[in-house]
Amino acid sequence: MLNEELKQALVSRRRDLHQYPEQGFLEMRTASIVAAELLELGFDIRTGLDVMKPDAVMGKPSEEVTSAHYHWAKENGADPSTIERFKNGFTGIVADWKTGKDGPVTAFRVDMDALPILESDAADHVPAAEGFRSLNEGSMHACGHDAHTSIGLGLARLIAENPDSLRGTIRLIFQPAEEGTRGSRSMAEAGVVDGVDHFIATHVGTGVPHRTFVAASNGFLATSKIDVTFKGIASHAGAKPEEGKNALLAAASAALNLQAISRHSGGTTRINVGELHAGSGRNVIADRAVMKVETRGENAQLNAFVKERAESVIRGSALMYGVDVRFETVGEAIDCNCSPDLAEQLAEAAPESPYIDHVVLEDTSSAGSEDATYFMERVIRNGGKATYCIVGTNLAAGHHNEKFDINEETMFAGVDVLYRAAMKLNGHN
Template identity: 50%
Template sequence: MTTTLLKQTLNPVADKMIHWRRDFHKFAESGWVEFRTSTLVAEELDRLGYRLALGRDVINAESRMGVPSEEVLLKNEQRALEQGAIEKWMPYFSGGFTGLVATLETGRPGPTVGIRVDMDALDLQESHECSHRPAEQGFQSVNHNMTHACGHDGHTSIGLGVAHLLMANKTQLSGRIKLIFQPAEEGTRGAKSMADAGVVDDVDYFMAIHLGVGVPNGEVVCGNDTFLATTKFNVDFHGYPAHAGGNPELGKNALLAAAQATLGLHSISRHSEGASRINVGVIDAGTGRNVIAQHAHLKVESRGETNQINQYMFDRSKDIIAGAAAMYDVSYYIDIVGAAYRSIPSPSWVQFIADKAKQLGCFEKVVDRQMDGAAGSEDATYMMERVKEKGGEATYIIFGTELSAGHHNDKFDFQEDVMTNAALLLSVVTASVKDYTKEHQKD
């Protein structure tokens, strides 16, 4: 009966999700500056009757990683207001505390379900070519070097769609539902601060989602197990400048230390127990051709198929960086700006979701668990691990869709009808979780 009722309320919500998605896409905001996005989400959820926890109440300040400067935050706050951010909500999010949690108390006993969606865009300039649908249809990003090229505009819209469906059917629900809107997923920066703030400590069953990620259109993967653990870090080397021709012996060359570290990092032995990665993506050093470089900056990431393998890669990285600094007699500083775990989905919870997906009949193929193709990383794994540590169950769901270009591409776009099926499945699973609890207890 609950599934039928949810389907009956789906059509008007489907239209709303497209409207929200295109609005978020047009006013894309990257990590920790999702001011306009957060205020609009808060306004919609408040209007629906959800209990809201905002900003510092759901984000641990000490756990934030890769936060922009105060100047950048203030500039983006002002721009958000100019672009339609709702002023009454801005004080909650000021300073880059742009997360929120909406709770639905059904008034009937039952478990707590948590659903996490992310809201941030990428630091990327969107394509202006007329063949790019957002440009052709007028919802291309107006914000310089900020683009929803990973589908998070769709994720946020799905979260709002689920909020509508669940509230419309509140009398059929039991327990508690927490909708978690997370900032700064790109660079794996935001989830740890929300997990450390305790937002999932009371969650019994957890779901995080993504669109695309190599899954064909019409398919759904109910338990993605391909993410790698990762550590994102910056390295700053500090030396001493000198004239390269006149008195080079007085200089301490930060550029050479950075170059030596780069070569050493890419020479780290791979691990025999699983996939491992290391990459120096940026090296920035020097002021002139005849100056011994005083400063150098690296942007680096390590990854591992397990948390232990990633830790091995990061520990070796620290040793190599220290050695390069010692070789050229310069100082250095390592700043961790992002991180994510490897988290394995809970098997029985995955199976329950897969069974519901098959019963809905709206997916061409239902994959219980995807284990091949490890490559990327995702910081929702922090929340997954926290839920499991507290005795709950967690999974990561991927909804396949046709893409115009790959993720993080300036021509990225997706088929918007995928949001309808995603919102429906998440709502049906949430509405049916009491049945799962009963089945699980029998086991």
């Protein structure tokens, strides 16, 4: 089903995107290229504020950062015909292929963003050795979203090349800011999956072996990402320590005591302090501290349990040291289980692919968190069906690692299986 030209296009596109990674809500170069290709193939596309609800966006970079990156994107290969659509940092894309024939609406979601990781330049790291290591220092595709975007474009090409084989509508959703679970809620609340009968999200890797396909991954935890700012009063640490109010000590106390939050008998819970920055000099009482915290729970209720107690601990530490504290939720995801009958249909389609040797119907092992759950929950609540599938791959290193890399044949499997799923769901009976 995939010819050599398409295979080469997948590899070339993935390597180009890998070389120019963009973090959440900054995927301007990426989105411009995706939008231009979709338009050329004949898709109807909606972008930016047409598919994103601004007040549901979480953790969006400042206007200054957004503007600077817009100029970077223009200077580094953004498509000039579409880049202006994304200059405000609302980088979501929804593309519809309407066949004009009665049939279901089937949506496929892929994500586009990179991570704040400095990519390895070691000789044994394939992107470095073969010349497609990140040129955007401090950003890296260390989770496979470059492959996801390429898979989405490969699927778009097969759909456009076989218009008479399908009925109903195929919808492709290219989502920004999955990392930090920030991007999908704004698109879901904008209604981009309303009226969708089948919703399929896809990821590569996550520990699944190469040439293995998982039709339903149900191991995602609900999560909240919280930025905490402590504000105290600076003072000379030697001359007038009693006049200071120490934000650093408040933050350090909170970081330690957060680990004492009890786990819950109702299921899995997690908490982590990932960053803590404070102070301005060894002889200055620190007047400011910033802490980045995440909570997780097996379901939204358990996550809320941990989040509520975390905020109580943090407020208590602030009170103890007489400093002010401010919270900002910069990312969030819920839990959602896949629809068994849709997963079964994917599991029936996958063995037909020459790139798949083994199919797993359901995997319930812990897989972190995933904001595609907002799409899934909305589709299911409205009477549709949804699943989250995994295309296995050989990994050079784990996800979110400076040496992360995939077996690029995985993209062939992803495109092939998703197209077979589209044919099964929207093909002529």
